[in-house]
Amino acid sequence: MKKAIMLGLVAGFFSGIVSLIVKNSGLFELFSTASYPPIINIQTIAKIEITWGIVWGIIFGMLYAFFYDYIPSEGVKKGLIFGLIIWVIVFLRFATVAAAYGYHLFATPFALSTFVSLCITYGFLIGYLYKK
Numbered sequence: 385m386k387k388a389i390m391l392g393l394v395a396g397f398f399s400g401i402v403s404l405i406v407k408n409s410g411l412f413e414l415f416s417t418a419s420y421p422p423i424i425n426i427q428t429i430a431k432i433e434i435t436w437g438i439v440w441g442i443i444f445g446m447l448y449a450f451f452y453d454y455i456p457s458e459g460v461k462k463g464l465i466f467g468l469i470i471w472v473i474v475f476l477r478f479a480t481v482a483a484a485y486g487y488h489l490f491a492t493p494f495a496l497s498t499f500v501s502l503c504i505t506y507g508f509l510i511g512y513l514y515k516k
Contacts, residue, residue, distance in 0.1 A: 388449030395509035396441015400434035403501035463511015
């Protein structure tokens with residue numbers, strides 16, 4: 385379990401960096417007039433995104449180790465499938481509920497940015513680094 389926590393920390397760190405880049409690249413401006421988030425400076429956004437990436441990376445790393453035998457495929461593909469499952473259960477659900485409550489201008493870029501940072505980046509790294 386210690387190995388899964390460390391690999392989750394590393395993958396979560398890089399996922400947080402990718403999330404920071406994607407969310408500040410102008411994706412949110414494509415769907416609304418407000419930027420992500422409009423009143424906070426880039427240093428605060430970096431601290432928040434990387435910290436949340438690390439925290440969720442550790443949690444998802446433990447889940448990956450626990451469900452490792454139940455996820456189909458091998459290696460990187462297994463990590464990408466795990467990232468897709470987590471994205472659908474956690475973040476796509478949140479974006480759908482946010483859109484239903486009228487935050488559709490926030491929901492679409494949030495779903496896209498978490499797909500790139502969690503499903504692709506985190507899934508690729510955890511699948512590549514984790515060996516049973």
